Amino acid sequence: MSRWHRLFDSNERLFWVLHCAGWTGFAIVYYIGSFLHDVRSIWMFVILLNAYAGWLLTIPLRYIFRWARRQSPLKMILIVIVACYVVALIWAVVKNVNYWEIYKHGYRPEEWYMYFTNTINSLIMIGCWSGVYFGIKNFQMLQKEKQNALKATTMAHQAHIKMLRYQLNPHFLFNTLNAISTLILLKENDSAETMVSRLSDFLRYSLDNDPIKRVPLGQEIKALRLYLEIEKVRFDDRLDVGWDIEQNCEAALVPSMILQPIIENAIKHAISRMEEGGRIDITARSFGNDLLMDVADNGPGADIQNGQLTRENGVGLANIRDRLQSLYHRNFAFSIEHNKPKGVRVRIRIPYEVNDV
Structure with missing residues (x-):
């Protein structure tokens, strides 16, 4: 040939x-x-x-x-x-x-x-x-x-995919730096130092991974744990996270940083508005030739019309849909639903793909 x-x-x-x-x-x-x-x-x-x-x-x-x-x-x-x-x-x-x-x-x-x-x-x-x-x-x-x-x-x-991905980082970085500034003002230097270290590791992962390429879900989960550890410094015991990741899904390829803005959205609109705090459940499982991922919270819920959040005025969830459209064309599903008994659930379906060894 x-x-x-x-x-x-x-x-x-x-x-x-x-x-x-x-x-x-x-x-x-x-x-x-x-x-x-x-x-x-x-x-x-x-x-x-x-x-x-x-x-x-x-x-x-x-x-x-x-x-x-x-x-x-x-x-x-x-x-x-x-x-x-x-x-x-x-x-x-x-x-x-x-x-x-x-x-x-x-x-x-x-x-x-x-x-x-x-x-x-x-x-x-x-x-x-x-x-x-x-x-x-x-x-x-x-x-x-x-x-x-x-x-x-x-x-x-x-270029379009990279633009969509990199639009997400400034918003998260702004919130985290504000939290670090607050910790320094409160003289909680140990917590501020821990947050800076985890932020550095998380941003290194974010910048080292090309938005065009897909990464194993297991690698993405490690980055999400870093992100959630940063948020736990802010919310302490008010943030509870549940993981339910099937073992065979950890090798599945997913767009880098695809779940982080969903979790960020749940923290902003659910956890931060509940005095007693709340819970976020992250699940991933395979079904036939598809990979199914869910992010659900038990917050106050939201007004959902035609699969869209009426409260959403940022770029987070809209960018996710655009990224999935660019990467998978019609071979994907992205839905926002009411969680039971309360809260919001975001579902993603993409093809189950792994790296050929």
């Missing part, structure tokens, strides 16, 4: 391979087609001479056509027609000479039109050669344009 890839990557190599293969095929087909005419070696020699002459005469056409493609369309058409006719005429003369001098041993036809009998056939053959040349060139040009368009689309797609 790599040999074919190298062949089509080089225009120079591709031209010579197709050029030689085309004229070899011409000689073979011509000989087979005229097999009943003559089977002597002298006839095969004449065919080989004609094929070699065609091979030689069409080489300059490549450079003429290359120059013509840079001209205006009308001028290009005129150049191609004239060049094809001249080459076909010269080739017809060469074929006549080979036929009369070598095969017929000096024979000369008496009728004047016999001198032009090979011209039409030569024009057809040179026209086919030219058509294949321009066809391949146009195909290569279209393929290059498609590759450039695909590359531009991919770059825009990746």
Whole structure:
């Protein structure tokens, strides 16, 4: 497969391979087609001479056509027609000479039109050669344009995903720095130092992972534990977290930092508004070819309309849906529901994928 890839990557190599293969095929087909005419070696020699002459005469056409493609369309058409006719005429003369001098041993036809009998056939053959040349060139040009368009689309797609991911960090960082500032003002230096250390580890994970790439869920859980430890410094015993992660799900690939904004949203709108605190349950399980993830809280609940939180005025949950759409197209589900007996539950369904080892 790599040999074919190298062949089509080089225009120079591709031209010579197709050029030689085309004229070899011409000689073979011509000989087979005229097999009943003559089977002597002298006839095969004449065919080989004609094929070699065609091979030689069409080489300059490549450079003429290359120059013509840079001209205006009308001028290009005129150049191609004239060049094809001249080459076909010269080739017809060469074929006549080979036929009369070598095969017929000096024979000369008496009728004047016999001198032009090979011209039409030569024009057809040179026209086919030219058509294949321009066809391949146009195909290569279209393929290059498609590759450039695909590359531009991919770059825009990746930039969009990165923008969505990195929009989340400033909001979390702002809240955490405020909490650290409060701890310092209260002279709780040990708690502030612990929070700074965990924040550093969490941000390192966040920045080291490309939003385009998927990471194992187990790795994502470790980052979430860091994040929740930071939040527990703020909320102390008011924040309770439950984990229910199936073991086979830890190797499943998920978009990096996909659950953190959901948990942040639950803390902001549920835990922080309850004097006695609350609980967040994080679950993950496999179901057929899908990975199902839930984040549920037991907070005061929210007004949910058409699967959307009416209270949501940030970018968190909206960005999650956009990221999933960009990464999985239609092969995902993202829903926001009422939790029972109270609270909000966010569900995510994505394909169950693991790294091939």
